[in-house]
Amino acid sequence: MIAALLVMVFISLVLGAVLGYSAIKFRVEGNPLAEKINAVLPQTQCGQCGFPGCKPYAEAIAKGEADINLCPPGGEEGIRKLADLLGVEFKPFGEGVAPKGKAVAFIDENTCIGCTLCLQACPVDAIAGAAKQMHTIIASECTGCELCVAPCPVDCISMQPIGEDISNWKWRYPTIPLVQAAQ
Amino acid sequence: MRTLFKFHGGVHPPTHKAESTRTPIAQAAMPSKLIIPLHQHVGNRAVPTVQVGERVLKGQIIGRPEGRLSSAVHASTSGTVSAIDMQTVAHHSGLPDLCITIIPDGKDEWIEHSGVDYKQAPHTELRHRLREAGVVGLGGAVFPSDMKSYSNKHKIKTLVLNGAECEPYITCDDLLMRERASDILRGAEVLRELLYAEEVLIGIEDNKPEAIAAMKQAVQDDQHAHMEVIAVPTLYPGGGAKQLIRVLTGIEVAAGVRSTEKGVQCFNVATAYCAWRAITYGEPLLSRIVTVTGNVEHAQNFEVLLGTPVHELVAQAGSKPDTDRHIMGGPMMGVDLPSGKVGVTKATNCIIESSPKLFPPPEPALPCIRCTRCAEVCPAELQPQELYWFAKVQNFGKTQEYDLFDCIECGACAYVCPSHIPLVQYYRFAKSEIWQREQESQAAEVARERHEYRLFRVEREKQEKAERLAQKEKAALAAKAAAPAPVAATANAGDTDNTVQMRIDAAVARAKEQAAGSQPKNIDTLTAQQQADINEIQARRAKIREMASNAGGDDEPPKQS
Numbered sequence: 001m002i003a004a005l006l007v008m009v010f011i012s013l014v015l016g017a018v019l020g021y022s023a024i025k026f027r028v029e030g031n032p033l034a035e036k037i038n039a040v041l042p043q044t045q046c047g048q049c050g051f052p053g054c055k056p057y058a059e060a061i062a063k064g065e066a067d068i069n070l071c072p073p074g075g076e077e078g079i080r081k082l083a084d085l086l087g088v089e090f091k092p093f094g095e096g097v098a099p100k101g102k103a104v105a106f107i108d109e110n111t112c113i114g115c116t117l118c119l120q121a122c123p124v125d126a127i128a129g130a131a132k133q134m135h136t137i138i139a140s141e142c143t144g145c146e147l148c149v150a151p152c153p154v155d156c157i158s159m160q161p162i163g164e165d166i167s168n169w170k171w172r173y174p175t176i177p178l179v180q181a182a183q
Numbered sequence: 184m185r186t187l188f189k190f191h192g193g194v195h196p197p198t199h200k201a202e203s204t205r206t207p208i209a210q211a212a213m214p215s216k217l218i219i220p221l222h223q224h225v226g227n228r229a230v231p232t233v234q235v236g237e238r239v240l241k242g243q244i245i246g247r248p249e250g251r252l253s254s255a256v257h258a259s260t261s262g263t264v265s266a267i268d269m270q271t272v273a274h275h276s277g278l279p280d281l282c283i284t285i286i287p288d289g290k291d292e293w294i295e296h297s298g299v300d301y302k303q304a305p306h307t308e309l310r311h312r313l314r315e316a317g318v319v320g321l322g323g324a325v326f327p328s329d330m331k332s333y334s335n336k337h338k339i340k341t342l343v344l345n346g347a348e349c350e351p352y353i354t355c356d357d358l359l360m361r362e363r364a365s366d367i368l369r370g371a372e373v374l375r376e377l378l379y380a381e382e383v384l385i386g387i388e389d390n391k392p393e394a395i396a397a398m399k400q401a402v403q404d405d406q407h408a409h410m411e412v413i414a415v416p417t418l419y420p421g422g423g424a425k426q427l428i429r430v431l432t433g434i435e436v437a438a439g440v441r442s443t444e445k446g447v448q449c450f451n452v453a454t455a456y457c458a459w460r461a462i463t464y465g466e467p468l469l470s471r472i473v474t475v476t477g478n479v480e481h482a483q484n485f486e487v488l489l490g491t492p493v494h495e496l497v498a499q500a501g502s503k504p505d506t507d508r509h510i511m512g513g514p515m516m517g518v519d520l521p522s523g524k525v526g527v528t529k530a531t532n533c534i535i536e537s538s539p540k541l542f543p544p545p546e547p548a549l550p551c552i553r554c555t556r557c558a559e560v561c562p563a564e565l566q567p568q569e570l571y572w573f574a575k576v577q578n579f580g581k582t583q584e585y586d587l588f589d590c591i592e593c594g595a596c597a598y599v600c601p602s603h604i605p606l607v608q609y610y611r612f613a614k615s616e617i618w619q620r621e622q623e624s625q626a627a628e629v630a631r632e633r634h635e636y637r638l639f640r641v642e643r644e645k646q647e648k649a650e651r652l653a654q655k656e657k658a659a660l661a662a663k664a665a666a667p668a669p670v671a672a673t674a675n676a677g678d679t680d681n682t683v684q685m686r687i688d689a690a691v692a693r694a695k696e697q698a699a700g701s702q703p704k705n706i707d708t709l710t711a712q713q714q715a716d717i718n719e720i721q722a723r724r725a726k727i728r729e730m731a732s733n734a735g736g737d738d739e740p741p742k743q744s
Contacts, residue, residue: 043627045634053634124633125640143630166222169276170615173577174608 034062040081044073045123046145048097053123067091073144075099103159104142105149109134111156118148118157185413188433190426192560193418194595196351196515198390203354203474203482208362210486211473211499217259217285217490218526219245220272224319225326226252231283237264240294242467245283248314254327255317257467258285259488261292273493273511273528277521285490296465301373309377309462316461317468317529322356322422322451323512325530328458331448332377340446342380343431344371344455346387346394347415347422350513353533355472356452358484360387360394364401367452370459372407378448382409384431385452388421389414419515420593424449426562438589453532473527475500477510477535487527493534494523502536510535514542515594549602557596557606563589567596571606574613579620582613590614656682663689 038058049070051057060066061082068082069091076092076099083090093099107118107127114132119125126142129135149157162168222228229246233239239258246256262285269279301309314329322345344367348356360367371383385402387395398412415421415430425436428447436442442449450458453471460466469489473496476482480501487496493509494502510517511531520534527534557567566585573581590610597606659682709717 038631041627042623043630043634045630054631123637124630125637126633141629141633143626164276164278166272166274166276166278166280168619169274169278170619171275171608171611173612174605 031059031062034059036085037061037082040074040078040085041071042073042078042143044143044145046073046143046147047123048072048145061086069093070097072097072099102162103144103146104139104162105137105144105146106139106158106160107135107137108156108158109136111154113154115153117151117153121147121151123147185411186433187413187415188430190418190421190429190562191564192562192595193421193426194560194598195417196419196598198417199352199476200354200357200390203352203476203484204357204393206481206483208358208472208484208486209499211488211491211496213260213287213289213291214488214491214495215286216265216492217262217287217488218270218282218492218524219256219259219285219490220270220280220282220526220528221246221256222272222280223256223325223489223528223530224254224317225324226250226254228281229253229256231267231281233258233264233267233283235264235267238262238288239264239285240292242294242296242469244315244467245285248327252327252330253314254319254329255315255467256283257317257469257489259469259490260285260287261290262287271521271525273518273520273525273531275518282526296467298461298463298465301376301462304462306377309373312462312465313458316457316466318454318457318461319468319529320451321453321457321471321529321532323516323530323532325528328374328450328454331450332374332458334378334380334443334448337379338446339378339380339443339448340382341432341448342371342375342378342383343424343428343447343449344383344385344452345422345424345427345449346385346391346398346452347427348391349388349417349419349422350515350533351419352476352535353474353513354476355474355484355532357391357394358474359453359456359472360391361397363456364394364397365405366459367456368398368401368405368407368410369463370455370457371410371450373458373462374448374450374455375409380409380448382411383407385410385412386415386421386427386431387412388417390417420562420591420595423562423591423593425591438586468529471527471529471531473531474533475536476533478503478506478538478541479536487531489529490526492524492526493520496527497523497534497536500536503538505538505540506536507539508537510537510542515598516592545605546603548604551602551604554601556599556601560595560599562593562595563591565590567606567610570613571604571609574609577613577616579613579617582610583617587613587617652682659686659689 038055041054041058043054045053047053049057049066051060051066057066057071061068068086068088069079071078072093080090112134114129114134116129116131118135119127119129123145124141124143126138127135127148128138144159146159149159221231227250230249231245232247233245239245240261241258243258244255245258245264248255264283265286266284268282270282270284271277272280272282274280299308299312310329310332313332314327318328319325320328320331346356346360348354371385375383385398387398389395395412395414402410402412413431415427420426421430424442428434428436428442428449432447434445434447436445457468461468470486471489472484473487474484475497479497480503483500485496485499497509509520509523511520512518512533514535517535551568551571553568555568561567569585570582570587570590573585587610592607592610594607597604600606
């Protein structure tokens with residue numbers, strides 16, 4: 001009886017030690033769920049969700065502090081992906097939150113006074129320029145977050161929608177007239 | 184006799200090749216204008232090198248290749264550049280792209296050009312010549328040939344020359360082989376040299392006996408030792424690169440693998456011909472053979488200058504009035520041209536004039552009955568019915584699991600589908616959606632990296648600034664220790680913790696000291712009157728200072744006059 005108890009206690013101690021050790025040794029750095037959520041987000045860093053960038057939003061979702069329908073650039077597809085990932089129901093965008101078409105910022109170089117305010121606002125360093133030098137957008141790196149538009153004191157930044165051309169044209173979903181069964 | 188292999192599936196659509204093979208290749212008339220797109224090849228669009236109003240000569244480069252994967256574009260005849268703008272091009276989208284319009288002057292005046300002996304010239308020069316001559320795959324893929332004619336570590340054993348021309352109606356390669364066999368073979372020899380290949384297998388479908396005979400004769404006449412002309416069974420799409428390689432060599436090129444990794448490279452016969460002209464005569468790719476057939480009076484092959492408007496070309500074959508659209512390419516894989524005004528490009532192997540009688544509108548699609556006839560005919564051994572299913576519900580992950588990207592869009596599945604489902608359209612839709620998503624996720628990844636780097640940079644700059652400040656402070660403290668007087672002054676001012684205030688105070692003290700040390704030099708010889716005035720002013724100032732210090736009550740030191 002005693003022997004059996006001792007054996008059980010011994011086993012539990014050993015296993016406990018192993019578990020305790022591995023919890024320290026193989027500790028997961030950061031929050032893996034937040035990383036996964038961040039990978040789904042469009043990385044525009046626009047802050048339209050109310051968080052200062054995509055990663056803080058991902059962390060907030062992971063903690064359960066934020067909804068999944070706050071990211072307009074991700075579109076409904078983004079919400080669907082988040083819903084799949086988190087195993088929750090799809091949730092449509094709230095009132096007044098709607099995805100816009102893609103656009104890139106454009107600086108009217110005749111008006112720009114070289115104040116560098118937009119440089120400081122750009123989350124991805126996609127504006128080239130220096131103090132009292134004309135600034136310009138590096139269009140290929142611009143995420144279209146619109147964060148540079150508001151700080152400009154002379155309103156020389158506008159958002160130019162990206163039109164369809166041969167390089168980004170997509171095949172449409174085929175529409176087939178189905179034959180009426182009643183015919 | 185060589186053992187031939189079989190590829191999976193395939194269909195036998197009516198070939199309709201006899202109509203356009205009755206007459207030899209004709210030279211198309213000089214068009215009224217040439218609309219030459221700058222993006223006629225796979226890769227980067229060429230960059231225009233001419234200006235509006237400039238006179239160009241035949242063979243002059245008007246678009247230089249940009250980046251590694253690109254090809255040059257030339258003026259097909261001499262004339263004047265009348266426009267460089269966006270014009271409708273031969274593309275599924277019907278969208279405009281950058282084109283150069285040339286008004287021919289009718290003189291057809293060549294630019295100075297010369298060739299080289301391919302046996303003497305180094306391979307890098309030959310490849311450069313192919314690039315500068317704008318030679319691309321003329322079978323339809325328009326992949327730059329200089330990129331394809333490179334064999335890493337001499338791994339290529341077999342060069343397959345593709346003369347299969349499996350798609351109905353098209354006969355341009357057939358006629359080219361009949362009439363210009365020896366130049367094709369010489370071109371193949373150049374490409375073989377470039378690739379260090381051991382053998383050249385020329386695959387021609389057995390519905391082209393004249394072409395096979397001509398090519399065999401040319402091999403004999405020119406005594407090409409490593410070449411063999413092989414008649415392959417007529418079966419669509421036997422002219423697909425993977426399918427022809429399978430038939431000729433038995434090598435199965437797996438999903439996501441290039442044939443070059445299996446030691447085989449494939450070129451179209453017309454590409455070999457153009458490579459020969461480019462290297463030996465220095466003639467860039469300015470024209471190509473185009474089959475004009477379908478709803479025309481006399482179907483025929485034409486040698487057409489690149490950029491010739493399609494409506495001017497089809498008029499020469501007698502396009503019938505009930506023609507409602509032009510198809511570029513064959514009926515299985517062709518592109519519906521958005522208009523007859525688009526220019527002939529390097530990819531234009533055939534123009535089919537279509538009428539409602541010739542190609543009636545497709546019957547309405549019915550639901551899929553899972554008969555799997557599409558799977559039976561698929562040359563890529565896919566499961567088209569499953570792909571259709573997943574593409575229809577936009578489950579793109581599943582389409583990729585079912586190897587959507589192995590689909591060569593040959594249209595065999597849609598051809599046999601008893602429900603008339605436009606299967607290929609679904610696959611194209613799914614492919615372009617997947618591509619777009621892939622691009623978006625790449626862009627997101629770049630944006631994430633840039634954002635993280637920015638955060639790091641901002642943090643670093645903050646730190647550096649703090650360090651600089653700390654160092655300056657240290658230096659200032661050391662300076663103060665060395666000069667006790669100002670230190671005393673600042674110590675009196677109090678608030679030693681506030682470094683900014685300290686520095687302001689130090690500066691003020693320094694200025695005070697300077698002022699005290701310096702004496703005005705113009706007061707040595709003053710009159711009594713002047714001295715009296717000065718005294719009066721000084722007294723007034725002292726009074727004002729006193730009043731100010733009483734009113735303000737702060738410890739701000741008085742301003743120096």
